[in-house]
Amino acid sequence: MLAVDVKNIKKTFVTKQETVEAVKDVSFQVEQGEIFGLLGPNGAGKSTTILMLTTLLSITKGEASILGLDIVTKDKEVREKIGVALQDTGIDNLLTGKELFFTTCRLWGYSKKDSEKRTMELLELVGLTEAADRRVKTYSGGMKRRLDLGLSLVHSPDILFLDEPTTGLDPGSRRVLWEEIKRLRDNGVTIILTTQYLEEADELADRLAIIDEGLVVAEGTSDELKASIGGDVITFSFENDSDLKNAKNVLNDAIEDKDQLRITVENGAAKIPSFINDLNKNGIIVSSVSASKPTLDDVFLEVTGYRLEGSAGSDSSNELEVK
Amino acid sequence: MESNRSFFVQLQVLTKRMVLRVVRRPLAELPNLIISAFFLFVYDGALGGVFGGTASGTPFDFANGNFINFILPVSIVSASLSGAASGIYLVEDIESGVFKRYQSMPISRWAIILAPMNVGALRVLLQAGLILLIGKFIGADPEVGNVGFLIVLSLAFIWGMGFAGYSVAAGVKSGSSQGAQAATFLFFPAIFLAPTFVPREQLKGWLETAAAYNPTTYVIEGMRSVMVQGWELDILFRGYLAATSFAVITLTLAVISARKATEKA
Ligand SMILES: Nc1ncnc2c1ncn2[C@@H]1O[C@H](COP(=O)(O)OP(=O)(O)OP(=O)(O)O)[C@@H](O)[C@H]1O
Ligand SMILES: [Mg+2]
Numbered sequence: 230m231l232a233v234d235v236k237n238i239k240k241t242f243v244t245k246q247e248t249v250e251a252v253k254d255v256s257f258q259v260e261q262g263e264i265f266g267l268l269g270p271n272g273a274g275k276s277t278t279i280l281m282l283t284t285l286l287s288i289t290k291g292e293a294s295i296l297g298l299d300i301v302t303k304d305k306e307v308r309e310k311i312g313v314a315l316q317d318t319g320i321d322n323l324l325t326g327k328e329l330f331f332t333t334c335r336l337w338g339y340s341k342k343d344s345e346k347r348t349m350e351l352l353e354l355v356g357l358t359e360a361a362d363r364r365v366k367t368y369s370g371g372m373k374r375r376l377d378l379g380l381s382l383v384h385s386p387d388i389l390f391l392d393e394p395t396t397g398l399d400p401g402s403r404r405v406l407w408e409e410i411k412r413l414r415d416n417g418v419t420i421i422l423t424t425q426y427l428e429e430a431d432e433l434a435d436r437l438a439i440i441d442e443g444l445v446v447a448e449g450t451s452d453e454l455k456a457s458i459g460g461d462v463i464t465f466s467f468e469n470d471s472d473l474k475n476a477k478n479v480l481n482d483a484i485e486d487k488d489q490l491r492i493t494v495e496n497g498a499a500k501i502p503s504f505i506n507d508l509n510k511n512g513i514i515v516s517s518v519s520a521s522k523p524t525l526d527d528v529f530l531e532v533t534g535y536r537l538e539g540s541a542g543s544d545s546s547n548e549l550e551v552k
Numbered sequence: 553m554e555s556n557r558s559f560f561v562q563l564q565v566l567t568k569r570m571v572l573r574v575v576r577r578p579l580a581e582l583p584n585l586i587i588s589a590f591f592l593f594v595y596d597g598a599l600g601g602v603f604g605g606t607a608s609g610t611p612f613d614f615a616n617g618n619f620i621n622f623i624l625p626v627s628i629v630s631a632s633l634s635g636a637a638s639g640i641y642l643v644e645d646i647e648s649g650v651f652k653r654y655q656s657m658p659i660s661r662w663a664i665i666l667a668p669m670n671v672g673a674l675r676v677l678l679q680a681g682l683i684l685l686i687g688k689f690i691g692a693d694p695e696v697g698n699v700g701f702l703i704v705l706s707l708a709f710i711w712g713m714g715f716a717g718y719s720v721a722a723g724v725k726s727g728s729s730q731g732a733q734a735a736t737f738l739f740f741p742a743i744f745l746a747p748t749f750v751p752r753e754q755l756k757g758w759l760e761t762a763a764a765y766n767p768t769t770y771v772i773e774g775m776r777s778v779m780v781q782g783w784e785l786d787i788l789f790r791g792y793l794a795a796t797s798f799a800v801i802t803l804t805l806a807v808i809s810a811r812k813a814t815e816k817a
Contacts, residue, residue: 319648319651321648324573337557
């Protein structure tokens with residue numbers, strides 16, 4: 230049975246001022262026991278998709294099921310199976326971490342004794358035992374995210390939805406969270422997470438869908454997506470803008486990206502000399518050229534026509550976001 | 553592990569959590585309490601000399617010799633307005649996203665909404681009780697005996713729940729704690745367009761008319777009847793009727809608006 234099966238869901242918000250098609254047509258399947266990533270920029274419709282799948286928002290059109298349970302007609306049952314850490318869910322700042330876990334356990338229906346036990350287990354699991362008796366107000370961003378993750382695990386859900394679990398964290402804290410998420414997956418929990426970080430999708434997701442302007446524009450494993458570009462990416466830089474413009478006419482398939490041209494071909498390295506030859510013949514001077522294996526960044530550029538903000542086509546993309 | 557999700561456990565857990573929130577910022581309790589106590593001391597200080605014992609035998613002897621008995625209901629009504637915190641508590645949870653977290657769990661939505669009401673009710677009882685104690689300490693002495701204090705407290709409670717309902721409805725409707733806060737402006741007309749300082753017969757013109765339409769008038773008069781006059785059952789009945797009607801109306805509005813808030817968008 231599929232963990233999550235989403236078929237052409239759509240969400241239109243009608244407000245007084247305007248009608249927003251937040252999610253236009255999203256479909257994907259998630260197998261049990263995998264980490265599935267939804268990668269997309271701000272406003273792509275990630276959170277809206279998660280809210281619909283977690284039964285917190287109605288679906289305008291389409292259908293979806295979780296472990297075979299229809300999310301509209303079986304919403305109560307679905308809620309029992311899923312754990313949810315939303316992007317903007319509040320944490321009660323005035324309570325301590327321990328109190329929050331205990332309260333949540335009680336609300337899920339555990340007895341006082343079981344709640345105490347589960348609280349200790351979960352505090353340990355997300356590494357907050359030391360900070361358990363401090364008010365959440367004093368927690369760092371990373372600690373709050375771990376707390377949030379822990380709270381979504383109280384009832385041992387089979388399927389976990391995490392909306393941008395690491396946004397705003399420094400690379401170190403992000404890694405800690407990644408390890409925890411992977412450990413959960415290794416224990417059999419299915420995880421659907423959204424992210425706007427390429428590196429995160431690449432490192433964490435077993436499979437992913439790229440979502441842009443409410444549409445799924447690509448889906449597969451990270452390697453499949455990279456391979457779908459076909460071959461290597463050759464990047465050309467030029468002395469000046471007019472050379473760049475002329476070169477675009479010579480290399481018809483090239484995509485302009487910042488001050489560079491990029492072209493995807495098989496056997497990139499071997500083809501560089503002939504490209505340079507063509508350009509030189511047209512009086513265009515190439516200032517630098519390189520060939521590389523495609524990255525997820527290149528995939529993103531290919532399917533959406535633009536780069537994900539903050540990424541510079543390098544592995545340090547995430548560090549740019551932080552600071 | 554066993555799991556037992558009873559409504560009462562959920563309500564109890566959510567109420568306890570909210571009590572913790574209140575206890576952890578005690579300063580938020582002070583303004584309303586201080587204003588209520590302020591009414592008692594300042595009005596007694598300013599007017600007690602005129603309308604108190606020395607008024608005996610004059611047309612201003614409406615306080616029956618004890619102005620504290622007469623003015624205490626105003627302070628109590630003011631204290632009961634602390635019930636309006638319910639709406640603010642609820643909206644804080646909506647704004648912070650805690651509300652949404654609860655919605656993503658199998659929790660009764662009535663428990664989610666009743667918890668802040670419970671805490672509002674506790675708050676009313678505590679604040680009004682405290683003011684009554686202060687009143688007794690400085691000389692309040694109900695004409696009908698100490699049971700008068702209980703009657704006053706019960707009226708304050710119903711009245712306070714009315715304001716709790718009102719604040720929940722206003723807060724949920726506006727969706728922001730500013731909205732809930734702004735709604736508290738109603739307190740001024742509620743308290744002052746009423747026979748606050750003198751009996752209704754001595755109000756003039758438009759104020760007399762306004763007071764006649766203000767339910768607070770009947771609540772204050774009901775309280776005053778047991779404090780100052782003795783058993784005046786029809787006045788008392790009107791007091792309970794005004795408070796109860798107000799509470800029923802606002803609580804219904806609260807339920808309707810809260811039901812909307814917990815529906816899926
Ligand atoms: N309740 C709403 N009413 C109207 N429009 C909405 C509502 N919620 C979201 N939208 C719009 O829908 C679009 C998708 O929003 P969504 O929050 O799903 O994006 P996202 O991919 O999660 O972005 P981010 O990375 O910033 O969290 C945006 O244009 C947003 O403005
Ligand atoms: Mg989002």
